[in-house]
Amino acid sequence: MNHSPHSAETSTESSHQPQNPREAIYHKVCVVDAVPEEGALAVNIQKHHLALFRTNGKFSAVDNRCPHMGYPLSKGSVKDGILVCHWHHWQFDLNTGACFVGGGDDVQTFPVEVRDGDIFVGIAPNDDEISHQRLKARGQKILIQGLKDGSSFLIAKAVIALRANGISPQEIIHQGLLYGAAKTKEGWSSGVTILTIAANMWNEVDSADHNLFLVQGLNQIANKTAGRSSRRRQYPFPGHELTDLETLKRWFRKFILQRDTDAAERILMTLHDRGFGKEVIGDFIFTTATDFYFTGDGHTLDFANKTLEALDFIEWKDALEILRPIVIDLAWRDRREESAQWAESVPVLEAVFSRLDEIWKENQSRKAGLDISEYAYFLLKDDMTAIVQDLEKKLRQGVAPIEICRALTYAGAIRTSRFHLKNEGDWHDIANLYSYGHALYRAFHIAPSKELLRGLFHGAVFCTFMRWLNMPPARVPEINEVLNEEFKGPETMLTRLQELADFQKVYDAELLVNRYLTEHHDEKALRRALAHITVRENAELHMFQILEAAFAHCDLTQDPEEKRIHLLAATRYITAQKVMKDILWSTENAERLQRGESLSEREDNN
Numbered sequence: 001m002n003h004s005p006h007s008a009e010t011s012t013e014s015s016h017q018p019q020n021p022r023e024a025i026y027h028k029v030c031v032v033d034a035v036p037e038e039g040a041l042a043v044n045i046q047k048h049h050l051a052l053f054r055t056n057g058k059f060s061a062v063d064n065r066c067p068h069m070g071y072p073l074s075k076g077s078v079k080d081g082i083l084v085c086h087w088h089h090w091q092f093d094l095n096t097g098a099c100f101v102g103g104g105d106d107v108q109t110f111p112v113e114v115r116d117g118d119i120f121v122g123i124a125p126n127d128d129e130i131s132h133q134r135l136k137a138r139g140q141k142i143l144i145q146g147l148k149d150g151s152s153f154l155i156a157k158a159v160i161a162l163r164a165n166g167i168s169p170q171e172i173i174h175q176g177l178l179y180g181a182a183k184t185k186e187g188w189s190s191g192v193t194i195l196t197i198a199a200n201m202w203n204e205v206d207s208a209d210h211n212l213f214l215v216q217g218l219n220q221i222a223n224k225t226a227g228r229s230s231r232r233r234q235y236p237f238p239g240h241e242l243t244d245l246e247t248l249k250r251w252f253r254k255f256i257l258q259r260d261t262d263a264a265e266r267i268l269m270t271l272h273d274r275g276f277g278k279e280v281i282g283d284f285i286f287t288t289a290t291d292f293y294f295t296g297d298g299h300t301l302d303f304a305n306k307t308l309e310a311l312d313f314i315e316w317k318d319a320l321e322i323l324r325p326i327v328i329d330l331a332w333r334d335r336r337e338e339s340a341q342w343a344e345s346v347p348v349l350e351a352v353f354s355r356l357d358e359i360w361k362e363n364q365s366r367k368a369g370l371d372i373s374e375y376a377y378f379l380l381k382d383d384m385t386a387i388v389q390d391l392e393k394k395l396r397q398g399v400a401p402i403e404i405c406r407a408l409t410y411a412g413a414i415r416t417s418r419f420h421l422k423n424e425g426d427w428h429d430i431a432n433l434y435s436y437g438h439a440l441y442r443a444f445h446i447a448p449s450k451e452l453l454r455g456l457f458h459g460a461v462f463c464t465f466m467r468w469l470n471m472p473p474a475r476v477p478e479i480n481e482v483l484n485e486e487f488k489g490p491e492t493m494l495t496r497l498q499e500l501a502d503f504q505k506v507y508d509a510e511l512l513v514n515r516y517l518t519e520h521h522d523e524k525a526l527r528r529a530l531a532h533i534t535v536r537e538n539a540e541l542h543m544f545q546i547l548e549a550a551f552a553h554c555d556l557t558q559d560p561e562e563k564r565i566h567l568l569a570a571t572r573y574i575t576a577q578k579v580m581k582d583i584l585w586s587t588e589n590a591e592r593l594q595r596g597e598s599l600s601e602r603e604d605n606n
Contacts, residue, residue, distance in 0.1 A: 024111055024122030032117050035059065042074040045121055048131075050110060052119065053078055053094060059112045060094050061121045067105035067138065070157055070594065083107075105138055135165045140175065143218070147179055150222040152583050156215045156590035163211065164594055173199055174314040176218045181321050183225035187328035188303035190541035191221030196310040197544045204551055205535070206528045212535040215587050220541070234265045234324065236273035245276075249284055256288045259331040268323045272316075278308045281323070282447035288330050290454040293342055293349075294462050296333030297429070298436035301455060302545070303329050305439045308446060336458075345461045348385055352392055353454055359395050360450030366398025373562055376410035384464045391460055401456060402444045408459045409437030409553050410562060415466050416546070416569035418473040421506065421576060426469050431542035431573065433459070433466050438549035475507075476568065479561075482515030483508055490521040494529040501533045501575040509575040510568050517564055527551055530570055537579045546573045 027045045035041045035054040043050050051064040051074035071087040083092045091100040097109040111122040139162035146154030173195050180192040195217035255264040285304040307326045336342045412434030419430050440455050487493045500509040550570035554563045
């Protein structure tokens with residue numbers, strides 16, 4: 001039975017009961033007169049944002065966040081016992097919380113008591129856990145809906161709700177990876193790659209940008225999968241017997257050559273099902289990726305690496321599904337030996353590849369050092385044949401492949417820093433060289449092999465092709481060249497860096513970073529600023545790849561100049577890209593709603 005606020009003698013009875021009555025602890029929230037006649041009042045009790053309604057002299061309390069988009073229900077209205085959210089006109093039974101929109105979530109209700117002119121709302125002792133489970137399920141449901149609809153706002157709303165209820169980034173990334181792998185027909189897409197980079201760089205990014213990073217990856221997954229059905233399900237080989245690994249690897253390479261993805265998928269799934277780890281699976285994938293020349297402009301090797309990194313991050317859960325997309329990349333991406341650009345290099349490289357056994361044997365039996373910076377500049381030269389010959393010589397001398405990978409990645413950074421803005425349409429090519437060097441570096445840590453050596457030669461040849469994108473070369477700031485402005489401290493310098501990025505003042509941004517480094521300010525703060533510039537945009541894949549490669553290789557060197565070039569390359573690439581910020585706005589709006597704020601109160605003066 002509901003009561004008028006003036007019915008003191010019945011003040012210990014609830015205004016309405018939950019569907020399953022349970023013991024509740026009542027909290028005083030306000031005096032009766034604080035709630036307007038036929039109106040509502042937003043109140044907070046512990047962690048609960050509630051809307052307290054007064055209709056026909058009766059009081060009701062519901063969760064203040066509309067289950068649809070989180071808009072404050074206290075801004076809504078009640079007619080004939082039906083609560084209407086004014087944003088999208090969702091309707092609820094005020095008494096039970098039942099939603100009248102098909103498939104819509106109900107809103108949680110809370111018992112209300114009036115005691116001597118004061119209003120009390122009941123919260124069950126275990127309501128936090130009940131609410132946690134309910135909101136987790138709702139967040140997961142909203143995330144799936146956002147991915148299906150391609151709605152950055154729904155995705156942001158789901159991410160923020162899930163994290164606010166204690167769901168770990170690992171769980172959210174896992175859900176995104178699984179959805180992206182199950183729904184795609186295009187291979188290991190940009191979205192799942194960005195999610196993996198988010199996992200790798202989680203501690204590099206300011207915690208205030210974590211939600212944005214997740215939304216970036218999930219939004220790209222939505223763009224690649226919206227409206228598409230799942231691929232046909234594949235399964236591991238039956239039984240417990242297993243053909244020997246040498247035969248399986250030969251079959252896997254043959255099926256990829258024939259572009260038979262179903263057969264190749266089953267082999268990878270069987271390897272995991274039989275307990276083989278990432279070293280064996282990685283060897284199958286990396287070997288096959290380098291059976292062809294610079295497959296997919298280098299993306300295939302990078303995506304192969306990201307597949308394994310992603311599985312490590314989620315502890316190989318759902319690996320049977322998540323392993324599948326890389327097979328599409330291996331089978332269907334462009335094989336550059338078939339292109340006119342690579343025709344001249346094929347006979348040169350095939351002659352080297354005929355000697356792989358002896359090159360690998362000599363490399364593994366000897367040990368020699370390498371000056372990373374010196375060799376990077378050697379790789380920038382024009383003579384492709386001379387570079388290939390010297391690379392073979394270095395490997396035979398015992399130079400570790402990972403050291404050559406570092407030099408190749410540094411060469412990619414130099415190419416990026418010299419990339420002239422007039423070549424605007426070729427940004428992706430220069431990024432592919434940079435990210436490929438890093439991917440190859442990671443691959444040699446996971447599954448080194450003689451076949452993977454071919455990737456070094458592919459990268460070196462591609463680096464010579466990219467020399468045309470440095471003609472004319474952009475001017476790289478000298479160490480003592482700095483932005484000539486007054487700053488109160490390093491924080492104001494980083495704020496200015498973001499402003500320069502907004503207006504694509506690329507060279508000024510480089511001069512500022514140069515000054516920041518010259519004055520020996522905190523490098524980690526600079527990295528966080530560059531990461532923020534990236535995640536606040538509707539950034540595309542290459543921006544994230546450049547960021548990851550630059551940061552990772554800064555950590556690998558003690559050479560200040562090498563660090564400087566990596567950070568200048570990242571600055572140049574990121575600040576030169578002009579993209580929209582609607583993902584940032586969607587995420588900020590979702591965060592405001594999660595805090596119980598009204599979007600209508602937002603100020604957009606900055």
